[in-house]
Amino acid sequence: MTRSVYVTGIDRGDGRQVVELGVMELLTRQVDRVGVFRPLVHDGPDRLFELLRARYRLAQDPATVYGMDYHEASALQAEQGTDELVxxxxxxxxxxxxxxxxxxxxGTDYADTQFPDELALNARLANEFGASVIPVVGGRKQPVESVFAETRNAYRAYEVLGCDxxxxxxxxxxxxxxxxxxxxxATRLPVPCYVLPDEPALSAPTVAQISHALGARVLLGDDSGLARDALDFVFGGAMLPNFLNALTPGCLVVTPGDRADLVIGSLAAHSAGTPPIAGLLLTLDEVPxxxxLTLAARLAPGTPVVSVPGNSFPTxxxxxxLEGKLNAATPRKAETALGLFERHVDTSxxxxRVSAPSTDRLTPMMFEHKLLEQARVDKRRVVLPEGTExxxxxxxxxxxxxxxxxLTLLGPVDQIRKKAADLGIDLGDCTLIDPATSELRDSFAEKYARLRAHKGVTVELAYDxxxxxxxxxxxxxxxxxxxxMVSGSVHSTAATIRPAxxxxxxxxxxxxxxxxxFMCLADKVLVYGDCAVNPDPNAEQLADIAIQAAATAAQFGVEPRIAMLSYSTGxxxxxxxxxxxxxxxxxxxxxxPDLRIEGPIQYDAAVEPTVAATKLPGSEVAGQASVLIFPDLNTGNNTYxxxxxxxxAIAVGPVLQGLRKPVNDLSRGALVQDIVNTVAITAIQAQTPNEKASQQ
Structure with a gap:
């Protein structure tokens, strides 16, 4: 039987989209086929479903998502009663x-509806659907006692109405x-209660949302800049020195368009990172x-400058x-929302409790979810040398x-900050280090000189x-x-792994x-080795690669069944x-002897059960191999x-194995998600270090 989870509320303004997104993340982490149903919908686009569809690559027909619109539901209830509606x-x-x-x-959103008891309707629908309920209570700008009472009352209301x-x-x-x-x-409710703090970045509108709401004309700025959150509004009227002191990180500067001094001053401050701003909103329909504008574009490339016809007061x-909304056009808000949910909810x-049906399938999305979850369990620090990329x-x-x-990012600190500011990226608690000026450089030079003394490396050479x-x-x-460490997005493989x-x-x-x-196919994940490092391994080296690959597979939840590939079977x-x-x-x-292995075996016999039944009947690996070891780099690299x-297929890697501590290489064509996955893998590798590995 299908398991259903009904996320609902008790009133408007509870920000439950964060919870709906978080629950969807949990469900897609466990099963492949997750559907979405919204019983009642308003006219116009459904921002949350569009976000879910884009983020989780849902194939569901949007026409099946909605029960009916509110007008149709109100008319049906009035004419034929609630039973017919339900x-x-x-x-x-x-x-x-x-x-x-x-x-x-x-659940319904309590916004502009005609239902006299919307909470009871949600409860009845949940019961009729056979769905378990997660009620969400909004506590914004409320005192502790009020939040406490409302949450307890909400629980009682749904429980009395028979909800699970x-x-x-x-x-x-x-x-x-x-x-x-x-x-x-925790002491007054019989079920867990997760308490999430208010997150300004979620309620802050993006510059794009502001521009759309105000009918603004975009003079400067790219998509990345328009996606920045406006965390504050600073209205320009003072002289420049006083005005600059009023700027706050992530603020949207609102100033008449004829104040060129404030426009240039704001962008210059942004360029210097003191502080980075969201953008500028120019009023009075005045355009510099x-x-x-040319100078502005050079000072802060990508930073949005938009213009509206009204004056500052009505603006x-x-x-x-205005309030920020989660939708498909705000992926950064989605990441913030998921981070908030995962920090304050015991997701495991x-x-x-959801008890969604388990599956033997491991889809690419499920694999990626598990990587992030596994990395979070025991957080590690990863250094990214390409901090300006x-x-x-x-x-x-x-x-x-x-x-x-x-994270630690390496590179000229001012350049990293400027690049991040230009992209509208908040690096939060990330550590920034410039190797050229770091106080660690001297001690590192001495360390490296000792390690490479047999190669004639002096401290002076090591310093460089x-x-x-x-x-x-x-x-x-x-x-x-x-x-x-993870590098390689702009460096060659040799430059990345030679130091290791x-x-x-x-x-x-x-x-x-x-x-x-890790080769993420439609319904499973296979492990391919070695496709990136060793050109022509001998038998001893090939055996070592297989053993290492089996350990790596197991570490990431892939049960190792090893196929030693060749052009013949048996x-x-x-x-x-x-x-x-x-x-x-x-x-x-x-x-x-504990490892399941077959070889030599051809690729088709390794992965296809019908071929395996003919070529190697009775094998416990043939037809279901999960770790495929190629005989040489030429074969492996071309096959992957x-x-x-x-x-x-999504190829995650190469993941290096055999080093005392984890260092991984990126493809120079790596996408952002590839980098995220590789960093998560590196963090997981660092969670279970071999005690001997740390010895000098």
Whole structure:
């Protein structure tokens, strides 16, 4: 039977979209087929469903998502009664439920509706759907006693109406009150109550949303700039020195368009990062001259400058009535929302309460979710040497907002701050270090000179070497100042991993450093090795790669069933290449008799059960291999790229294995999500260090 979760509320303004998004994240982490149903919908676009559809790649037909609109529901209730309304909605819900393993139901929003008792309607629908309920109570600008009472009353209301209440969520409370409210509710409710603090970045409108609401004309700025949150409004009227002192981080500057001094002064302050602003809103329909706009564009590329015809007072009235919304056009808000949810909700406990049906399938999205969740369990610090690279900065923002790990960015600090400000990125508590000026440079030079003395490296030469961001980052890992490193988005593989070979070196039980890719197919994840490091491994090295790959697979939730690939299966072929694979298989069995392994075996026999039944009947690996070891780099690299491009697989990696401490390489074509995944993998690798690995 389909399991359903009904997220509802008791009034407007509870910010429950954060909870709906968070629950969807949990459900898609556990099952592949998740449906969405909203019993009643207003006219116009459904911002939250569009966000869910874009973020979770939902294939559900939007026409099946909605029961009916509010006008139709009110008319049906008035003419035929509540029972007929509920019956119709139940029928439409079950059309969705039959097609999915789990359904997330989005309750009514209490906004401009004609229902006299909307809470009771939500409760009845939840019961008729057979759905468990998560009520959300808004606590914004309310005292502790009021929030406490409303949450208890909401629980009682849904319980009395017969609902299966999974948990309560109290949202948007004052941050200073959160712990007190959570402690009091924990002792007075029989179900968990998760208390989320108010997050200004979620309620802050983006510059794009402001521009749309005010009908503003965009004079300057790109999509990234328009996506910035306006955390505050600063109205310009004072002389420039006083005005600059009033600027706050993330503020939207509102000033008459003829105040060129304030326009240039604001953008100059933004460029210097003191402080970074969201953008400028020019009033009175006055537009600066072309010369001023050209200078503005050079001072702060991408920073939005928009113009409205009204004067400052009516503009201010409109601005203060606006509130940010989660939608498909605000992915950064979605990351903030998920980070907030995951920090303050016991997601493991909530997921166990949902009891969604488990599945043996491991889809790419489920794999990515599990990476982030696993990294969060025991947060580590990862150093990113390419701190001025735009993709790295965007990835850093996602990682920080989601609370995946702590980060250190390397590079000229002023350049990093300026680049982040230009992109509208909040680096939060991220540590910034310039290797060229760091106080660590001297000690790192001495350390590196000792390590490479046998190669004739002097302290003077080492002083220059360690100013390189990859060498500096590797030394941070070696010295315990970071737990892992990820580089390669603008550096070659050699530039990324050579310092690791020289400084960190291999584990005592590893003969070589090798790599794997996690190949995320439509319904499973395979591990490919080695596709990036070793050109032509011998039998001993191939066996070492297989053993390392099995350990890596297990660490990331892929049960290792190893296929040692060749152009022949079993005893059907001969030759030096096949013999090498056969010998490597024998060595693995001798070293690790606990591992399930087959080889030599062809790719089709390794992954396709029908082929395996013909070529290797009775094998416990053939047809269901999860770890595929290629005989050489030429075969492995071409195969992973062919599968990636032809089958539409997501390739996560290369993930290096065999090093004492984790260092991973990126493709120079890596996307932001690729970087996020690789950093999460690196953090996970650092969670279970081998005690011997830390020894010098």
């Amino acid at each position: 019956s119709t909605l139940v029928e439409r819900f079950h059309r969705v439920a039959r097609a999915y393993d789990v359904v997330l139901v989005l 209440v999974l948990a309560m969520v109290t949202n948007r409370v004052a941050p200073d009150d959160r712990e007190e409210i959570a402690a009091r509710l 001259s072309d010369e001023i 201010a009235e409109q601005l203060f009535s 406990d909530l997921l166990s 735009e993709r790295v900065l965007h990835a850093a923002e996602v990682l920080l907002r989601r609370g995946v790990c702590d 070497v360690v100013s390189d961001v990859n060498y500096f980052g590797t030394l941070m890992v070696q010295e315990g100042l970071a737990d892992g 070979f020289e400084i960190i070196k291999t584990k005592p039980d590893a003969d070589i450093v090798s790599s794997v890719f 005893t059907s072929g001969s030759g030096a290449d096949v013999d090498k694979v056969r010998e490597a298989t024998k060595l693995v069995r001798e070293r690790r 790229k062919a599968v990636q491009r032809s089958a539409g």
